[in-house]
Amino acid sequence: MTQKELHNQRLLKEAQQTVARMYTRRHFLQDCAMGFGALALGSFLQSCGMGSSGAAGGPVFDPAHPLAPRMPMFPARAKRVIYLHMAGAPSQLELFDYKPALQQLDGQNCPQSLLEGKRFAFIRGVPKMLGPQAHFQQRGQSGAWISEHMPHLATIADELCFLKAMTTDQFNHAPAQLLVQTGSPRLGRPSMGSWVTYGLGTENEDLPGFVVLTSGGKFPDAGKSIWGSGFLPSVYQGVQCRSEGDPVLFIEDPQGMDRDIRKASIDAINKVNEEEHTAYGDPEILSRISQYEMAYKMQVSVPETMNINDEPPYIHEMYGTQPGKACFANNVLLARRLVEKGVRFVQLFDWGWDSHGTDANLAIDVGFINKCRQVDRSVTALILDLKQRGLLEDTLVIWGGEFGRTPMMENRDGKQNPFKGRDHHVDAFTIWMAGGGIKKGFSYGETDEIGYYPISGKTTPFDLQATILNQLGFDHEKFTYQFQGRPFRLTDVYGKVIEDIIV
Amino acid sequence: MYPLTITDFIAHLHPALVHLPIGILLIALILQLLAGREKFHSLRAAIPIVLLAGVLSAVFSCITGFLLFRSSDYDKTLVSWHMWMALALTFMAFALCARSFSGRAFDRTGKWLGAGLLVLLTITGHLGGSLTHGEDYLSGALHSSEEAAPAVIPPIANVQEAVVYDSIVKPVLAVGCYSCHGPNKQKGGLRLDNPAAIAKGGKDGIVLIAGKADSSELIKRMLLPESDDHHMPPKGHRQLSRGQMELLSWWIDQGGDYTKKVKDLPQPEKVRPALAGLQKGSSGEVVNMEAVIPEEAVDPGDEKAIAGLRGAGVVVMPVAQNSNYLSVNFSGVPGAALVGLLQPLRKQVIQLDMSGTGVGDSSMEVVRQCAALRYVNLSNTGVTDRGVVMLGALQELRVLNLVGTQVTGEGLLSMRPAGHLHAVYLYHTRVEGKYWEKLKVLFKGAVLDSGGYLLPKLVTDTAVVRPKVK
Numbered sequence: 001m002t003q004k005e006l007h008n009q010r011l012l013k014e015a016q017q018t019v020a021r022m023y024t025r026r027h028f029l030q031d032c033a034m035g036f037g038a039l040a041l042g043s044f045l046q047s048c049g050m051g052s053s054g055a056a057g058g059p060v061f062d063p064a065h066p067l068a069p070r071m072p073m074f075p076a077r078a079k080r081v082i083y084l085h086m087a088g089a090p091s092q093l094e095l096f097d098y099k100p101a102l103q104q105l106d107g108q109n110c111p112q113s114l115l116e117g118k119r120f121a122f123i124r125g126v127p128k129m130l131g132p133q134a135h136f137q138q139r140g141q142s143g144a145w146i147s148e149h150m151p152h153l154a155t156i157a158d159e160l161c162f163l164k165a166m167t168t169d170q171f172n173h174a175p176a177q178l179l180v181q182t183g184s185p186r187l188g189r190p191s192m193g194s195w196v197t198y199g200l201g202t203e204n205e206d207l208p209g210f211v212v213l214t215s216g217g218k219f220p221d222a223g224k225s226i227w228g229s230g231f232l233p234s235v236y237q238g239v240q241c242r243s244e245g246d247p248v249l250f251i252e253d254p255q256g257m258d259r260d261i262r263k264a265s266i267d268a269i270n271k272v273n274e275e276e277h278t279a280y281g282d283p284e285i286l287s288r289i290s291q292y293e294m295a296y297k298m299q300v301s302v303p304e305t306m307n308i309n310d311e312p313p314y315i316h317e318m319y320g321t322q323p324g325k326a327c328f329a330n331n332v333l334l335a336r337r338l339v340e341k342g343v344r345f346v347q348l349f350d351w352g353w354d355s356h357g358t359d360a361n362l363a364i365d366v367g368f369i370n371k372c373r374q375v376d377r378s379v380t381a382l383i384l385d386l387k388q389r390g391l392l393e394d395t396l397v398i399w400g401g402e403f404g405r406t407p408m409m410e411n412r413d414g415k416q417n418p419f420k421g422r423d424h425h426v427d428a429f430t431i432w433m434a435g436g437g438i439k440k441g442f443s444y445g446e447t448d449e450i451g452y453y454p455i456s457g458k459t460t461p462f463d464l465q466a467t468i469l470n471q472l473g474f475d476h477e478k479f480t481y482q483f484q485g486r487p488f489r490l491t492d493v494y495g496k497v498i499e500d501i502i503v
Numbered sequence: 504m505y506p507l508t509i510t511d512f513i514a515h516l517h518p519a520l521v522h523l524p525i526g527i528l529l530i531a532l533i534l535q536l537l538a539g540r541e542k543f544h545s546l547r548a549a550i551p552i553v554l555l556a557g558v559l560s561a562v563f564s565c566i567t568g569f570l571l572f573r574s575s576d577y578d579k580t581l582v583s584w585h586m587w588m589a590l591a592l593t594f595m596a597f598a599l600c601a602r603s604f605s606g607r608a609f610d611r612t613g614k615w616l617g618a619g620l621l622v623l624l625t626i627t628g629h630l631g632g633s634l635t636h637g638e639d640y641l642s643g644a645l646h647s648s649e650e651a652a653p654a655v656i657p658p659i660a661n662v663q664e665a666v667v668y669d670s671i672v673k674p675v676l677a678v679g680c681y682s683c684h685g686p687n688k689q690k691g692g693l694r695l696d697n698p699a700a701i702a703k704g705g706k707d708g709i710v711l712i713a714g715k716a717d718s719s720e721l722i723k724r725m726l727l728p729e730s731d732d733h734h735m736p737p738k739g740h741r742q743l744s745r746g747q748m749e750l751l752s753w754w755i756d757q758g759g760d761y762t763k764k765v766k767d768l769p770q771p772e773k774v775r776p777a778l779a780g781l782q783k784g785s786s787g788e789v790v791n792m793e794a795v796i797p798e799e800a801v802d803p804g805d806e807k808a809i810a811g812l813r814g815a816g817v818v819v820m821p822v823a824q825n826s827n828y829l830s831v832n833f834s835g836v837p838g839a840a841l842v843g844l845l846q847p848l849r850k851q852v853i854q855l856d857m858s859g860t861g862v863g864d865s866s867m868e869v870v871r872q873c874a875a876l877r878y879v880n881l882s883n884t885g886v887t888d889r890g891v892v893m894l895g896a897l898q899e900l901r902v903l904n905l906v907g908t909q910v911t912g913e914g915l916l917s918m919r920p921a922g923h924l925h926a927v928y929l930y931h932t933r934v935e936g937k938y939w940e941k942l943k944v945l946f947k948g949a950v951l952d953s954g955g956y957l958l959p960k961l962v963t964d965t966a967v968v969r970p971k972v973k
Contacts, residue, residue: 074823075795152958203818203832318958342834360970369968377964388954390882390904390928419970473823493730499745 061198063283066235066290067209069201072473077437077503078396080339081196081468083347084332084379086371087177087220088354089401091364091422092430093451095372097164098136098145101449102407106131110408114452121171121424122356122412129450130409133365133420142441149372152380158441159383159392160432161501165445165454168403168461171424173221173354176402180461181226181347183490190230190481191238192465193345195490198236198481199474204342206301208239208294211343213331216351227347231483235287238347241334244326247306251299259299266292305341308333318385320377329378336385339395350375353401356410357421364405364420383434396436396471398464404429407450427453431464436471437503444501462495470497514570518635521568523560525628528596528620531557535608535617550608554600561593577634578687585630592623638687659781663766668698671765671781672754679725679736679743695721698761713759716752725751746777753777796828796853797875797899803827805847812844822853828875830854838884842866849873858882858904864890871896882906882928888914895919906954907931912938920946930954 062068093099110127134147139157146154153160170176175185182189190198193210202209212227220226227238241247253262270289277285308316308330309323316323319333328350335346352371354362361367379399386392405422428447434440445457466476469490476495480487531553538546568589572582599616602608608617632640657674659665676695683690684705693705704710710720717723724735725748736742743751753774754760760768770778804827812819818832829851833841838860845852849872857866858880867890870879876897881890887909894903900921905928912934920927927949934942934953942951 069818069820071821072823075826076822077795151961151963203834314957318956320964342832363970366968366970373963373966377958377961381958384956384958388928388930388952388956389906390880390902390926390930390952393878393902393926494728496728 061233061283063233063286064290066233066287067197067202067205067294069203070199072200073475073478074473076471076473077394078435078468078471079200079394080343080391080396081193081345081436081472082335082339082382082395082397083181083192083345084375084397084399085177085181085220085347085349086353086375086399086401087216087349087351088173089176089403089405089424089429090353090371091355091368091405092164092428093132093405093407093422094134094149094364094368095147096145096162096430096432097428097447097451098147099132099407099447099449099451102129102451103131105129105450114408119171120406122410123406123408123423125411125414127406127408127411127423129407130364130420130422140441142443144441144443149369150376150380152376156380156383159387160434161438161440162430162432162443163400163445163457163459163464163498163501164428164430164443165447165456165458166400166404166429166431166460166464167454167458168426168429171403171426173402173424174223176424176426177220177222177226180400180402180464181222182228182230183462183465183492187225188230189488190232190236190490191225191227191347192468192490193227193238193347194229194232194236195469195479196345196472198232199479200344200472202342202344205294206297207305207338207341207343208298209344210236210238210347211338211345212238212240212347212349213334214240214349214351215326215328215331216349218351220349220351226349231488232481233284233287235291238345241302241306242326244324247302248298251295251302253299262299263296266296305337306334308337311337315385318381320381328374332375332378332382336382336391339386339391340389355405355421356412356423357417357419358412360419362419362421364422366419386435392435394436396438396468397434398431398468399433400431401429404451407452425452433501438471439501439503442501444498457500459498460494462491463498465491466495467498467501470502510570511574513567514574517564517567517571520560520564521628521631524557524564524592524596525624527553527557527560528624531599532617532621535613539609547609551600551603554596554603554608558593558596558600561589561596565589565593576689576692581630581634581638581687585627585634588623588627588630592620592627595620595623637682662778662781663764665765665781667754667757667763667765667768668761671750675743675747675751679741679747682740683736711755711759714756716755719755722748722752722755746780749774749777750781795877796822796826801827801850801875804829804851808844808847812841815841817841819848827851828853830856832856833858833860835859838862839866842869845869845873850875852876853899854878856880857884860884862886864893866890867893870894873897875899877901877923880904881908884908886910888917891915892918895921897921898923900924902926902928904928905932909933911935912942915942916945918945920949922948924949926950926952928952928954 093102106129108129110129112126115126132147134149136145136147137154138144139146139154142158144157144160144162146157168176168179170179170185178187178189179185181191183192193212197209200209210227214220224240227240229235229237239248242249246252253259270292273285273289277289308321311333315333319329321327321329321333323330328348331348335348338346352361352367355364355368356362357364359367383392383397386395386397404425404427406425408423410417410421410423428451445459446455447453448455469476469479476489476491476497480489482488531550534546534550534553537543538550568586572586595616599608599613599620602613602616607613629641659670665671680695682688684693684695686694686696691705691707693710694700694703701711702709708720712719724733725743727734729738729742753771757768765778809819809829812831816834816836818834820830820832822828822830829848831845831848831852831854833856835858838857839862842862845855846869852873853875855870855873855876855878859882861884862881863885864887867886870876871893874897877899878901879894879897882904883906885908886905888911891905891910891914894900895918898921901923903924903926907930910929910932915934916938924946925948927946929951930953939951939953
């Protein structure tokens with residue numbers, strides 16, 4: 001036997017062993033058990049009269065059509081969601097939670113009773129109280145307090161529903177953002193948008209069901225996990241689109257390769273994958289095939305949808321867009337275009353709201369006001385534009401941060417900051433919602449005289465999530481995914497639908 | 504939590520221990536029965552020792568049971584029956600045991616003792632079960648159809664004339680509280696099934712402060728998060744609905760009177776929906792007036808038509824699980840050729856989105872037959888006045904979206920709008936301003952949205968605040 005023959009023989013033997021190893025005792029038992037189990041279950045289900053309808057209970061993951069539209073548990077009031085997350089946490093005390101009593105205390109030392117047993121991100125020792133750094137006025141029929149920093153938004157106060165006693169238990173950005181968006185302060189849970197696309201699929205098969213847009217020059221602190229799919233199949237994670245340059249990276253045809261060749265190569269890859277699937281039956285392979293197909297469709301549909309240039313000039317003016325640049329206003333306009341095309345969940349993150357007072361951009365009386373001005377016009381335009389197109393009927397818009405800001409002026413490490421600023425505050429903050437079957441011109445929850453603690457209508461991120469799912473037609477307690485041997489839900493073991501704010 | 508003493512700990516072993524005498528004595532009885540035959544004669548030797556083990560475990564069970572009886576709030580009569588039966592059982596087992604040691608387990612008396620023991624075992628065990636799981640635990644399974652029915656307050660024909668306590672408060676308390684705080688059990692020493700007992704309160708004090716629902720323990724406990732150990736009714740038990748809690752709070756706030764009628768008490772806005780719901784005998788749940796789907800059920804839609812639409816790329820979805828009502832979204836698929844497929848589904852379709860599909864007035868001939876339609880989106884289609892007038896036939900219509908169509912004011916004025924209609928979207932249509940007043944009269948009760956909102960240019964849109972130079 002020559003050296004070469006010996007080598008070939010060895011290779012052959014190894015290949016056989018590998019195949020044998022892949023078909024293990026466990027596979028054998030599993031196949032048998034599944035086979036018998038399926039037989040038994042089949043006849044059992046048939047006797048229950050379930051065979052034909054098939055789709056009883058919660059959503060079932062169909063790897064071949066993971067994004068196929070699915071029905072909600074009960075009739076929905078909202079079909080789409082736009083979540084405007086102001087990353088860094090805007091100050092409720094300069095926008096919506098008007099506290100004249102705090103003005104009287106301005107500059108005085110914070111009483112010990114408010115500090116005992118508390119832990120702040122940066123405040124040390126005894127800070128001074130800081131009165132509202134804005135003029136407030138009651139707006140619209142509803143009389144909601146909105147400050148001068150959002151003059152446009154103030155004109156549509158009667159369209160909004162404020163949750164003024166939101167609380168959280170995370171005082172750092174990343175965990176707090178994760179808590180709001182995924183229901184857990186730690187990494188690894190699917191985000192709200194993933195849950196929603198998992199539950200409802202998408203009605204436009206050419207576009208992703210869950211799109212994420214960011215602005216403000218920086219990513220949110222929690223990183224891409226806040227739109228991750230966690231333990232849900234990866235096809236449900238948010239697709240981040242850029243508002244400048246190519247909306248989705250690496251989706252353009254490479255130079256010298258036209259669309260037909262691209263199509264042919266995707267077909268070839270899919271064919272190989274299909275053979276692989278016949279051999280192994282792994283559902284993730286089907287998932288991969290459908291993702292390739294979707295990417296191919298997205299090559300056309302995404303650039304088309306993401307191109308705001310075909311909007312008429314008056315719409316650009318209404319939103320205050322800056323075509324060609326990466327900015328929040330462009331993203332807001334894109335959000336409307338996306339929901340109009342049937343995208344289920346659009347998440348916008350705008351960074352720069354962390355008004356500590358450590359520099360001018362993060363000062364409550366400088367940078368914060370500029371941030372407000374950057375979003376005021378476009379957000380107002382969004383609500384009005386959705387409204388005039390009849391989309392606000394079944395589109396839920398949410399605006400807010402991950403926590404609030406303290407009624408005290410921040411004294412980082414016991415020293416006075418160069419500018420006026422407020423530290424992170426977990427006990428009270430404001431968010432607002434509009435459309436999607438939520439009451440208009442309504443305010444829920446109240447805080448005490450200085451906006452430190454809620455005194456009524458306290459709500460948590462879990463309550464918010466439960467309410468959003470409820471509007472989309474899901475019972476947050478029954479909407480689960482089996483993982484690691486137990487059912488998981490977005491709201492963990494918490495959350496109550498805030499029924500008072502539902503129409 | 505109060506500290507658990509060692510006696511409490513031993514007492515709490517009772518529910519586990521009792522299974523020992525039941526099992527062991529049953530085995531002894533089976534052995535006794537079998538050993539009577541020639542074939543199983545050899546089993547006789549085992550009987551005395553098994554019986555002895557049974558007697559010993561019975562004695563321990565009795566001791567722990569007595570300790571538990573002293574420290575808990577079980578129904579007195581049930582408990583004493585359980586106790587006397589258990590004692591009788593233990594003595595009888597002892598007698599049989601003694602006989603078996605002297606080899607007399609198989610005479611006439613031994614057999615009678617065995618039969619008696621079996622009867623006592625059954626009775627005692629059942630009584631014990633009734634104590635832990637409730638008296639209707641076993642029998643409940645037999646008439647389960649009644650038991651499983653949702654906890655509703657019986658309908659009240661004339662709510663205003665009803666006595667608040669008898670007709671509203673009592674049924675609510677019965678649903679949520681009686682099983683532990685009623686005639687059979689008084690957990691925490693609290694009984695809630697008559698006025699005197701309610702006023703007396705429980706071990707930890709009074710539960711109801713007339714006029715102050717917020718300070719009343721009864722309400723406070725219900726409002727705690729369900730995960731809280733002190734939340735009532737406890738986790739896993741049937742919870743009270745929001746409406747039911749609102750009714751209870753209202754009753755307490757208004758003085759917690761036992762004789763007054765509904766009409767005698769002030770009725771703030773908050774409690775009115777719940778009160779109105781009582782007329783229908785609802786569960787006190789606040790009914791959403793603007794329910795998205797019709798109340799009456801409908802047969803499943805024609806499968807061929809559904810498959811035909813789906814095949815063409817139209818999204819046809821039931822509006823909810825267990826509902827045959829459909830939502831149809833053409834998602835931009837050219838609709839004129841497909842619209843005929845809606846005809847067989849005319850009773851099922853309640854939401855129809857044909858936006859951007861290029862359908863025209865002729866398609867409205869089919870749409871108008873879909874009498875259940877509540878939501879119709881015809882934005883950016885070729886629909887004109889002729890089509891819109893036909894839509895007047897849709898009596899259930901709630902929302903009509905005509906954005907970007909050629910519809911005019913004249914057309915809308917000749918439409919007979921449905922009474923439920925609450926929003927018509929008319930952005931980018933040819934409805935002129937002069938028709939507005941007339942339209943508002945015709946479409947009263949509905950919001951007519953002409954769109955075209957503009958935002959004024961403000962200095963703040965572009966001005967940037969800069970830090971003051973110090």
